[in-house]
Amino acid sequence: MLSRREFLRGMLAGGTLLLAGERVFAASGRTLYCPILMYHYVSTPPNTANATLRDLAVVPELFAAQLDHLAEQGYQTVTMTTLYRALLGEALLPAKPCVLTFDDGHWDAMAIATPNLLAREMVGTFYVVKNFIGAPDKLSWGHVQEMARLGMEIGCHSAAHVNLTQLTYRQQLDDIARASDAIAEHIDSYPRTFCYPFGLHNRSTRRILRQLGYQTAVTTSHSTLHHRENRLVLGRVRVRGGMSPEALVRLLT
Numbered sequence: 001m002l003s004r005r006e007f008l009r010g011m012l013a014g015g016t017l018l019l020a021g022e023r024v025f026a027a028s029g030r031t032l033y034c035p036i037l038m039y040h041y042v043s044t045p046p047n048t049a050n051a052t053l054r055d056l057a058v059v060p061e062l063f064a065a066q067l068d069h070l071a072e073q074g075y076q077t078v079t080m081t082t083l084y085r086a087l088l089g090e091a092l093l094p095a096k097p098c099v100l101t102f103d104d105g106h107w108d109a110m111a112i113a114t115p116n117l118l119a120r121e122m123v124g125t126f127y128v129v130k131n132f133i134g135a136p137d138k139l140s141w142g143h144v145q146e147m148a149r150l151g152m153e154i155g156c157h158s159a160a161h162v163n164l165t166q167l168t169y170r171q172q173l174d175d176i177a178r179a180s181d182a183i184a185e186h187i188d189s190y191p192r193t194f195c196y197p198f199g200l201h202n203r204s205t206r207r208i209l210r211q212l213g214y215q216t217a218v219t220t221s222h223s224t225l226h227h228r229e230n231r232l233v234l235g236r237v238r239v240r241g242g243m244s245p246e247a248l249v250r251l252l253t
């Protein structure tokens with residue numbers, strides 16, 4: 001239930017809101033500003049790393065500086081669940097919201113990202129790949145459980161991390177359902193946000209996500225504005241290795 005003040009703020013935020021019993025609904029969809037940052041590694045790449053890997057890796061000191069600068073600039077982190085509720089008109093976002101997402105379930109999600117977020121009272125959304133869990137340099141199920149316990153949001157990034165558009169409907173359903181069930185078994189809550197491997201999806205993928213009860217899904221295309229009609233194709237902001245905190249914040253405006 002929204003307080004009267006929150007309700008009025010929602011009205012001022014641009015949506016025409018209807019009060020229906022105890023709940024408030026947005027009568028028409030709103031476009032919301034909420035950059036969804038896309039991280040992969042937040043650790044120092046090995047000396048043998050190629051250019052692609054280096055581009056995906058933000059070293060820990062730079063990651064910490066980026067978080068500090070985001071906070072200094074007034075950004076407040078929210079989860080994908082909160083963004084979803086805001087898109088439906090059921091929640092309000094802070095004035096400068098952002099979602100921090102981390103793809104692929106690398107070991108540094110637990111060892112580096114999570115403590116840095118907790119130290120700043122921030123939250124992150126971690127998209128894990130079922131078949132990667134427990135592999136060398138990846139998270140274990142124990143890590144995933146601990147991160148969920150610490151308040152981090154766990155999303156699904158498929159079971160096999162393949163191009164889903166090359167699979168049949170049945171194969172896609174099998175992959176996504178297996179990954180979702182495994183997450184649900186380990187953290188006692190079914191994932192509600194999905195990340196398409198390589199950002200690729202088709203009508204079958206989106207239909208399966210709706211059938212399985214997914215609320216949101218993210219791609220790799222660039223956007224900072226979202227609408228509830230687009231909630232299964234939400235664009236993100238790619239954070240590149242070596243990107244200064246100032247350059248990052250400039251990308252968000």
Ligand SMILES: [Zn+2]
Nearest residue numbers: 103104197198
């Ligand atoms: Zn991935």
